Amino acid sequence: SAVISQKPSRDICQRGTSLTIQCQVDSQVTMMFWYRQQPGQSLTLIATANQGSEATYESGFVIDKFPISRPNLTFSTLTVSNMSPEDSSIYLCSVEEGQGPYEQYFGPGTRLTVT
């Protein structure tokens, strides 16, 4: 399975600032996903990122708040913009692998605290 790394692993940020989270995969993958896990909650899909096209956002998430880049088949970034304490969460990227069935593998996550 793919090995996924994320940077930073954690950060504490002030409200009103932005943070860019990086996701690096050790193999080329078509589909990458970004999830949010709020404290005590389960995971919610933010958006799907395909290389060479605009990210597709889920209901409740907008590009101005969570811009995503996908410059190649092994890398993606998620920016959390104009942060507020409500953005304090773990942010995880995942990739889809396989010829079918498609299994998703997750990175270790980025723990963000906004003060």
Added chain:
Amino acid sequence: KQEVTQIPAALSVPEGENLVLNCSFTDSAIYNLQWFRQDPGKGLTSLLLIQSSQREQTSGRLNASLDKSSGRSTLYIAASQPGDSATYLCAPATGNKLTFGGGTRVLVKP
């Protein structure tokens, strides 16, 4: 919209007991279903994937069943160990989108 429920929310058992974790989902038109494990403050580890055409999948001490028509999956963990303590998440896939349940937090006491 897919909704996923996991029961129980928490479970505490002595070492050696078998674990039964339940997952129900509202939309039976799923592509597959994954079970994950999450340790505190960590990412997710994929445990098992069951295709929609399968009834069962096994990996070591883990066995997952799927009844797609009734919207249920069950994860069985045999002979539990303290290292099995974690939160277990089920996630049915509709297309390539996973919808997660709230998880079952498991504590296995030595």
